[in-house]
Amino acid sequence: MCFSYSVNLQGKTIPTDLNISSANNSHQLGFFFNGFDHPNLPIISKIGETEIAQWGIIPKWIKSNHEAVEISNKTLNARIESIENKPSFSEAWKNNPCLILASGFFEWQHRNNNKNPFYIFPKNNEVLLFGGIFSDWFDPINSKWMRSYSIITKEANSLMAEIHNTKKRMPLIIPHHLAKEWMLGDYKQRFLLSKENSENYLTAHEVDPRLNSPKNNRNEAWAIQKYIPPQTTLF
């Protein structure tokens, strides 16, 4: 799963064949975004531009704002194994691929009955691209269309299985050299791309356990800084 990530894009490279001049500074940037807050964050839904969309896809057939909130709390992620057959995802999966711009993401390691947060990020200075899907929904209260997205997840690779050691899932990461193909291929090609292994691409370090409490303001630099846990006593 992937329920929180960071977006610090300044100075990060974007694949040149996506024809995007730079990671736009006008986008909302931050160290820690919680999916259940449904933040508006930058995605690429069309080659040549970035835009803002809301995290938690809302399918077209949703009728009310109340239903929209309910469903979007359950569509932060979409499992690649079943995405094609889920009513909430199938249409977007076939027609609306997108890339989500990030700098890293968070997972919790269960260790000694505690939950320890880790920050996972690319070894180089690239923008991290999650593979995702988007949808447009007409908001009847505000009388306007809004765009929303889901991050696709897959089985954890060995690095991620050590960190996310309970559910053993991870976000689908699209390597830069396959980004254009992700956007332009059909869903069968995208399914093949989802098998790509990002094993040597990522690294991780433990971060401050203050991330465990939503009462803390986690959207600060400490959220992604390396944290050395106190030495555990052996007795």
Place this chain on the structure above:
DNA sequence: CCAGACGTTGTT
């Protein structure tokens, strides 16, 4: 056949 769900796996 119809009513009800539609989703993932939290740190709630």
Place this chain on the structure above:
DNA sequence: GTCTGG
């Protein structure tokens, strides 16, 4: 709109 559960 489409799928699932009963």
Place this chain on the structure above:
DNA sequence: CCAGACGTTGTT
């Protein structure tokens, strides 16, 4: 889709 019925209309 699966579990359960699957029948008619007494004068018992």
Place this chain on the structure above:
DNA sequence: GTCTGG
């Protein structure tokens, strides 16, 4: 085996 109800 096939229909019906849920």
